[in-house]
Amino acid sequence: xxxxxxxxxxxxxxxxxxxxxxxxxxxxxxxxxxxxxxxxxxxxxxxxxxxxxxxxxxxxxxxxxxxxxxxxxxxxxxxxxxxxxxxxxxxxxxxxxxxxxxxxxxxxxxxxxxxxxxxxxxxxxxxxxxxxxxxxxxxxxxxxxxxxxxxxxxxxxxxxxxxxxxxxxxxxxxxxxxxxxxxxxxxxxxxxxxxxxxxxxxxxxxxxxxxxxxxxxxxxxxxxxxxxxxxxxxxxxxxxxxxxxxxxxxxxxxxxxxxxxxxxxxxxxxxxxxxxxxxxxxxxxxxxxxxxxxxxxxxxxxxxxxxxxxxxxxxxxxxxxxxxxxxxxxxxxxxxxxxx
Amino acid sequence: xxxxxxxxxxxxxxxxxxxxxxxxxxxxxxxxxxxxxxxxxxxxxxxxxxxxxxxxxxxxxxxxxxxxxxxxxxxxxxxxxxxxxxxxxxxxxxxxxxxxxxxxxxxxxxxxxxxxxxxxxxxxxxxxxxxxxxxxxxxxxxxxxxxxxxxxxxxxxxxxxxxxxxxxxxxxxxxxxxxxxxxxxxxxxxxxxxxxxxxxxxxxxxxxxxxxxxxxxxxxxxxxxxxxxxxxxxxxxxxxxxxxxxxxxxxxxxxxxxxxxxxxxxxxxxxxxxxxxxxxxxxxxxxxxxxxxxxxxxxxxxxxxxxxxxxxxxxxxxxxxxxxxxxxxxxxxxxxxxxx
Numbered sequence: 001x002x003x004x005x006x007x008x009x010x011x012x013x014x015x016x017x018x019x020x021x022x023x024x025x026x027x028x029x030x031x032x033x034x035x036x037x038x039x040x041x042x043x044x045x046x047x048x049x050x051x052x053x054x055x056x057x058x059x060x061x062x063x064x065x066x067x068x069x070x071x072x073x074x075x076x077x078x079x080x081x082x083x084x085x086x087x088x089x090x091x092x093x094x095x096x097x098x099x100x101x102x103x104x105x106x107x108x109x110x111x112x113x114x115x116x117x118x119x120x121x122x123x124x125x126x127x128x129x130x131x132x133x134x135x136x137x138x139x140x141x142x143x144x145x146x147x148x149x150x151x152x153x154x155x156x157x158x159x160x161x162x163x164x165x166x167x168x169x170x171x172x173x174x175x176x177x178x179x180x181x182x183x184x185x186x187x188x189x190x191x192x193x194x195x196x197x198x199x200x201x202x203x204x205x206x207x208x209x210x211x212x213x214x215x216x217x218x219x220x221x222x223x224x225x226x227x228x229x230x231x232x233x234x235x236x237x238x239x240x241x242x243x244x245x246x247x248x249x250x251x252x253x254x255x256x257x258x259x260x261x262x263x264x265x266x267x268x269x270x271x272x273x274x275x276x277x278x279x280x281x282x283x284x285x286x287x288x289x290x291x292x293x294x295x296x297x298x299x300x301x302x303x304x305x306x307x308x309x310x311x312x313x314x315x316x317x318x319x320x321x322x323x324x325x326x327x328x329x330x331x332x333x334x335x336x337x338x339x340x
Numbered sequence: 341x342x343x344x345x346x347x348x349x350x351x352x353x354x355x356x357x358x359x360x361x362x363x364x365x366x367x368x369x370x371x372x373x374x375x376x377x378x379x380x381x382x383x384x385x386x387x388x389x390x391x392x393x394x395x396x397x398x399x400x401x402x403x404x405x406x407x408x409x410x411x412x413x414x415x416x417x418x419x420x421x422x423x424x425x426x427x428x429x430x431x432x433x434x435x436x437x438x439x440x441x442x443x444x445x446x447x448x449x450x451x452x453x454x455x456x457x458x459x460x461x462x463x464x465x466x467x468x469x470x471x472x473x474x475x476x477x478x479x480x481x482x483x484x485x486x487x488x489x490x491x492x493x494x495x496x497x498x499x500x501x502x503x504x505x506x507x508x509x510x511x512x513x514x515x516x517x518x519x520x521x522x523x524x525x526x527x528x529x530x531x532x533x534x535x536x537x538x539x540x541x542x543x544x545x546x547x548x549x550x551x552x553x554x555x556x557x558x559x560x561x562x563x564x565x566x567x568x569x570x571x572x573x574x575x576x577x578x579x580x581x582x583x584x585x586x587x588x589x590x591x592x593x594x595x596x597x598x599x600x601x602x603x604x605x606x607x608x609x610x611x612x613x614x615x616x617x618x619x620x621x622x623x624x625x626x627x628x629x630x631x632x633x634x635x636x637x638x639x640x641x642x643x644x645x646x647x648x649x650x651x652x653x654x655x656x657x658x659x660x661x662x663x664x665x666x667x668x669x670x671x672x673x674x675x676x677x678x679x680x
Contacts, residue, residue: 008348010679045385047403049410049438057441061401061412063387070389072401072414074434076441090442090680094414094432098389101397101416102430106446108680338676339350340430340448 005337009107009329017328018115023321024126024152027119028293030066030320031249035290039066039316041250055080062315069323071095073109073315079210087144088210089113093322105326106338109318112325114148116317120249121206121228122152124289124309127296128245129204129226131157138202140195140216140234141209142167142176149206149230154184162188166198168209196220199227207234214261218242218306226307232260235308240265241283244305248274249289253312262310345677349447349669357668358455363661364466364492367459368633370406370660371589375630379406379656381590395420402655409663411435413449413655419550427484428550429453433662445666446678449658452665454488456657460589461546461568462492464629464649467636468585469544469566471497478542480535480556480574481549482507482516489546489570494524502528506538508549536560539567547574554601558582558646566647572600575648580605581623584645588614589629593652602650 009017033039042063051057057078064072075091082088091109096102125131134157139146142165154160163180167173170191177189192198199205199220206228207216218238221227227243229235240246240262248254248262251273257263265271270282274291278284286292289311292299301307329335349357373379382403391397397418404412415431422428431449436442465471474497479486482505494500503520507513510533517529532538539545539560546568547556558578561567567583569575580586580602588594588602591613597603605611610622614631618624626632629651632639641647669675 008678012679042385042387045382045401045403045412047382047405047410047412049405051439051441052408053439055439057410057436057438059403059410059412059436059441061385061403063385063399063401065387065389068392070387070397070399072385072387072399074412074443076436076443078439078441081440084440086440086442090440092434092443092446096397096399096416098397099391099393099395099418100421100424100426100430101391101399101418102426103414103416103432106432336678338348338678339352 003340005339006103007105007326007329007335008338009105009325009335011108011111013329013334014108014111014325017325017334018111018321021321021324021328023115023119024122024156026320026324027116027317028123030317031123031290031293033066034314034316035294039320040064041314041316044315051078051080053080062318064315064319066316066320067323068098069095069319070098071319071322073113073318075109075113093318095319095322095326107322107325112318112321114144116321117145117230117311117313118149118152120289120311120317121149121230121309122156123293124247124311125204125226125228126156127292128247128301128307132159134203135159136162136164136202138164138166138192138198138205140166140198140205140207141231142173143208145208145230146176146206149208150180154187160187162190164190164192164198164201166192166195204228207231209234212259221306223304223306226309229308229310232262232310232312235261235310237261237265239308240271243308245286245301245307246283247287247289247292247307247309248285249311250314251285251288253314254310257312343680345679346443347445347666347669347675348678349445349665349675351448351451353669353674354448354451354665357665357674358451358661361661361664361668363455363459364462364496366660366664367456367657368463370657371463371630371633373406374654374656375634379660380404381654381656384655391418391420393420402658404655404659406656406660407663408438409435409659410438411659411662413453413658415449415453433658435659435662435666447662447665452658452661454484456661457485457570457651457653458489458492460629460651460657461489461570461649462496463633464587464651465544465566465568466496467632468641468647472499474543475499476502476504476542478504478506478532478538478545480506480538480545480547481571482513483548485548485570486516486546489548490520494527500527502530504530504532504538504541506532506535544568547571549574552599561646563644563646566649569648569650572602572650572652575601575650577601577605579648581610583648585626585641585647586623587627587629587632587647587649588625589651590654591625591628593654594650597652
């Protein structure tokens with residue numbers, strides 16, 4: 001038994017398996033399991049440094065457990081990678097044997113990380129809006145996260161017809177639109193010259209930028225629209241405080257974060273926890289996603305209401321998706337056997 | 341460049357390379373680098389669970405940087421492993437590319453983890469005692485840590501002649517003595533029936549148990565002896581408070597820990613930080629190891645003084661040793677190339 005090898009799944013294996021996985025459903029079920037204490041997180045570790053080339057780099061480690069699996073996602077990024085044509089982020093997921101705790105499976109992690117993030121957005125949107133009614137979507141930021149979100153949204157929203165793209169780097173938005181037009185001739189892609197133009201036109205906006213300065217104001221968002229604050233610092237104070245409904249994935253993660261606006265507002269006593277009374281001159285979060293998904297009927301969202309979803313990012317989803325990938329790999333005999 | 345593979349080094353590769361590395365010197369230099377802020381740590385992450393078989397299991401992730409390398413050690417353990425003949429702990433070290441932050445090298449981690457722990461003990465002992473004068477050593481606990489400590493101690497202490505072994509499981513101590521006699525016919529191995537018998541006889545005792553209840557009292561330790569509290573909960577209050585010299589590897593790690601006695605005493609205001617005034621009815625730590633090693637002459641230890649060394653365990657050493665292993669593997673062309 002000491003010689004049981006470790007299974008290694010590279011990016012191609014992971015992508016091939018993920019293409020056949022119901023990621024949104026896995027993420028949905030994991031949020032419900034989290035609410036029942038059948039899945040969980042431990043606080044993450046973060047190592048930050050300046051690269052020899054002078055760029056900011058970091059390695060985050062998110063431990064979690066779900067579906068009887070225990071492990072962590074390591075997700076790293078260097079801000080200088082785009083100069084050498086590399087993706088900003090790269091990752092690795094480690095699954096441990098539940099009985100012996102020994103590392104059991106290592107797999108490429110960036111694909112799963114992006115997929116589960118998009119999966120959470122779609123699962124949340126499905127709970128507050130009829131996906132069949134969504135025809136116009138906007139993306140703020142045109143990187144990998146936008147691409148993966150589009151994959152899952154196009155599947156979840158059969159009536160989707162128009163996608164508006166905005167990126168601070170307008171050439172990037174143009175390139176992205178050109179490439180996506182080729183891949184998805186059924187959809188119309190527009191490039192917006194200003195973020196506001198994109199948001200104002202969409203029933204659903206997904207923010208997937210790298211900004212650290214909030215800029216999307218309440219009056220940009222049309223009545224009845226949803227705004228998914230994936231990159232966490234796009235929604236401005238007016239939007240976070242003024243939207244009709246505010247949902248987060250996990251309040252503890254939001255509050256523990258020193259940097260992002262919602263955490264700052266929470267610490268300043270202007271936004272309070274889900275299910276608590278709103279502070280004077282502030283608001284409460286309506287619910288966290290596990291609570292919302294467990295009983296969406298308890299959180300009716302009016303058709304004219306503006307909804308903000310703030311998904312901080314829970315490592316538990318990486319483990320849940322990775323566990324499904326590992327199970328599929330075992331079934332199909334995929335992966336490389338690494339000697340211990 | 342996106343296709344640069346990841347190097348994987350299995351346990352055999354790591355052991356082969358480590359056998360030729362000056363581990364004590366690497367650890368020594370890393371402690372000095374730490375004092376100069378040229379190596380560092382980030383807070384660790386910990387995931388704990390109960391296995392399907394009902395045993396306690398955990399996965400710790402220790403991020404660190406040293407010698408221009410950035411990464412983490414994942415070190416896991418399940419208390420039921422001995423029943424299936426497996427080592428309690430298993431691990432993996434991940435080194436990231438300093439420029440791109442992408443995972444660059446994965447290697448078996450338990451060997452390095454045990455080696456760097458023993459390396460810190462030996463580096464600390466060398467700073468407070470002339471290693472050439474050490475003839476009698478005792479081990480409390482007869483597992484892998486004891487074995488690796490003996491490897492490094494035998495090399496560092498050329499006059500070593502007698503090793504006393506104690507284990508709560510007396511059969512284990514007997515087996516261990518029999519096996520070590522075969523491997524090291526130059527040394528005499530004794531098995532002690534009680535921990536006190538082992539400690540009383542030795543100039544140097546290394547505690548490498550799994551206890552959570554302190555039991556080694558001050559009056560067990562002979563004048564002029566050193567006690568290395570590797571497993572952190574062997575030294576009792578009388579020993580921690582009453583020994584003549586008390587050194588720790590890192591005070592922040594000691595204080596941040598809720599469970600171990602020295603952290604508990606620190607929080608209770610009975611032991612204060614290195615270089616501070618001793619509290620009433622308590623004591624100060626004499627120095628941390630980086631400070632001690634930077635200038636051992638500033639911390640003269642009398643020949644009759646009792647010294648306790650409390651090495652909490654710093655992930656920075658795992659990264660430093662792993663970086664040396666990786667460099668040697670690259671030079672010799674060792675390891676498996678994993679597609680990304």
